[in-house]
Amino acid sequence: VDNWEELRGELLGRGAVLRDRSDAELVLRAYQIWGRECLPHIDGDFALVIWDARRQEAFCARDRMGNKPFYYHWDGKSLAFASELKAILALPWVRQEPNEGMLAEMLAAEWYSRDETLWNGILRLIAAHQMVAGNQGPRLEQYWEPNLWAMLPFRKDEEYIEHYRELLFECVRRSSRSHRPVAIEVSGGLDSSAVFCVAEHLRRSNRLLTHGINGYTLGFTEEEGDASELPYARAVGGYLGLRIHETPPSRMPLSWFAERARSGRQFPGFPNLSMQAGLWQQTVAHGSRVTLGGHGGDQWLEGSRAYYAEALAQVHLRTLYDCLKTDATAFGARQAVSWLIRQGFFPLLPIALQEGLRRLVRRMRGSGTSKACYWLSPRMGEVIRMRRELIPPSHHRRVRSVGQRALLEALYDAYDAQAMEDLDCVSAHCGIEMRYPLDDPKLVQYAFSLPERLRLRGDRTKYIHIQALKNLLPKRILERKSKAEFSIVLREHLDRMQAILTETIPDERSTWVDRDGMARLFRAYRDNPQAGMPKWILWGIYGCHVTYIGDC
CATH class of the missing domain: 3.60.20.10 (Aminohydrolase, N-terminal nucleophile (Ntn) domain)
Structure with missing residues (x-):
């Protein structure tokens, strides 16, 4: 509580x-x-x-x-x-x-x-x-949903930023209650680093609800490319004068996932989740039972170009001009005008007209209205088509501002809900309770009430987050624009799974998948291992296969 x-x-x-x-x-x-x-x-x-x-x-x-x-x-x-x-x-x-x-x-x-x-x-x-x-x-x-019609009593950006800063500090403070030292994941990204730095600031002023904190990060090597964030995590530790414990990522063998699916009777999760197991075990060895993570920042603070629609709907011409000028400076005038049309005028059209224009564009491009899952069997293809039809379009929901639609999609995202359950299960088995200050409902409500221009400004996402963290985070973190990419731990498995994915599973699960489609999907992965969805789809199919062994 x-x-x-x-x-x-x-x-x-x-x-x-x-x-x-x-x-x-x-x-x-x-x-x-x-x-x-x-x-x-x-x-x-x-x-x-x-x-x-x-x-x-x-x-x-x-x-x-x-x-x-x-x-x-x-x-x-x-x-x-x-x-x-x-x-x-x-x-x-x-x-x-x-x-x-x-x-x-x-x-x-x-x-x-x-x-x-x-x-x-x-x-x-x-x-x-x-x-x-x-x-x-x-x-x-x-019993709860963010109030879409709540308005904030602020007129200046500085007032929004100061209130956000106060709210962030309170969310971190509330989540820190423990009779043992609290562990904090410090990936080197903006969100987890923010949680760590705010927690340390609270500790120094005796406002934290625990007697100590420790930072932890995964130690991918430079040879592992975009997965390595050690320089950023070390920058955070150096800025605060604190040690960040570096733990090698856990590379679980394929048999570990099969056993987890068999014993747990559930999808075994993705390798980029289980890679944190060793880190959690280290936090337990150091006496912690609670770990704070940075989940929530991407969901509530990223922002979109919906600020054009907001400015037009409210007839805020000065705001509209400022947004156009900022985007033109960062991306060029042509791109800024394109966003004004697509993200400003289009979302304000009647829903029926929007849908008609979308159908027209699809016909002009020669594309259909449904996705082609060529790797599925005819039966499974029909099932997924029926599932799609049951989901009402998100743009039918009445909202106060266009930007809230993206926030609602994040709030009700079915995949994220399942991924967080998987993460909770693995961390709990390691003896750790995960908490997420940036997922605090009070902060979520604040996000739903924010003007979109305070989330995204020019080429800077999480604008309000960055402004609130000035003098708390090193400049290298505040100015970072790259994001880590952890699919390497997945690709290490898939590169050795061709026979399972293109022979064993099509043979044993012919009611699920098409043999030629699976071969095509694996080729798509092999041709470009780092790009797109094929790697995630292949692992999802394998995960279902081991979950149901002996059942269907």
């Missing part, structure tokens, strides 16, 4: 008797006082179930950002729930039946469902949802 201080005071003020100082006690007393309306009073990462004997029902909930997993199964009589799939699948009355729809999404690398798993009948409780399970069966309700 992140707001334990405020919640404790509120409960005591209402006459609650707290038996201890645990978070579980706070949550239980909150439910006793507010019932199903308790969740707006509780901040933090949680997955919880409370049995209400008076009502003869179970009250279940998952945190706003979905950082803690929650799986459940309802058979009409009983509710089973767990933080891992294997616990539910081990129950004798739960059928181990593959979910064809979710399988098709995984094979196609197109993620749409946020509540399904690879097993029929076993569901995820979606982030920011509560569920009441009683005699009538489970009843779900979304």
Whole structure:
């Protein structure tokens, strides 16, 4: 519970008797006082179930950002729930039946469902949802979403930046509560470095909720190209006068992923996730149980050229001129005018007209409306086509500003939700609880209220983030524009998997994939190992294969 201080005071003020100082006690007393309306009073990462004997029902909930997993199964009589799939699948009355729809999404690398798993009948409780399970069966309700219509009372950029800085400090402070030293991932990127530097600043002013912090980074070598971020991580450590522990990435053998899929009864994850296992193990060896990460920065602070549409909609001609001038200086006048048309005028057209223009452009280009997943079998191709049709276009959602649509897509991204569950599972098995200050719902709400021009300005993404961190981060980090690319740990496996991917899997999974299509997909990977989606699709197919060994 992140707001334990405020919640404790509120409960005591209402006459609650707290038996201890645990978070579980706070949550239980909150439910006793507010019932199903308790969740707006509780901040933090949680997955919880409370049995209400008076009502003869179970009250279940998952945190706003979905950082803690929650799986459940309802058979009409009983509710089973767990933080891992294997616990539910081990129950004798739960059928181990593959979910064809979710399988098709995984094979196609197109993620749409946020509540399904690879097993029929076993569901995820979606982030920011509560569920009441009683005699009538489970009843779900979304209890939180950012307020799309909230406006900030600021007029100057400096006011936005100062408030963001205060909010960032508070989010890092709240996430640092631990009776042991807190570990912080310091990749050398802007976001994790920001968390580390803010935490150290708080520590020096005795405002951190732990007695110490340690920084950790993955030690890829220079020969490993874009994966190596050591110079940046060292720059952060040098700037603060602190040591950053360098840990070699964990290169798990192929058998490790197969065993994880078999024992966990779930997709084994991607190698660029498991490569952090050694780092987490080192943090545990140093006495930590909590690690802070930088996830959330890309989702909420990257920005888009939607500031053109915002300026036009609000008739802010000075803002429009400033955006055009900044983009023209960075990219040229022609590019700036192109963005004005595509990101300014077009999004403000009626939805029906936008869709008509999109269809016209597709016809002129000779492209169809659907993606061609040539590696899928006819059956799986049909399943994924049906899944696509069930998803309403995001641009139909009514929003206050065009830029909010990209934020909503990030908030409800099905792949990111699954990836974070995989990460939580691996880190928990290492003995670590992951926390993400930049994913704090208060910061997310702030992002939804920000003018788009404060996220992206010219060639600088995360503009407000950078401005707020001046004098806290070394110049090398503030001015960095490159991003690390970790597919090398995936390619090391794929280069030795041609027979599995083009022979074994097509033979054993002919209802899933097409043999010629798999050969074509592998050639696409071999022709350009670093580019595009082929490598990720190939690994996803392998992951499904080992997950279902013995089941289908």
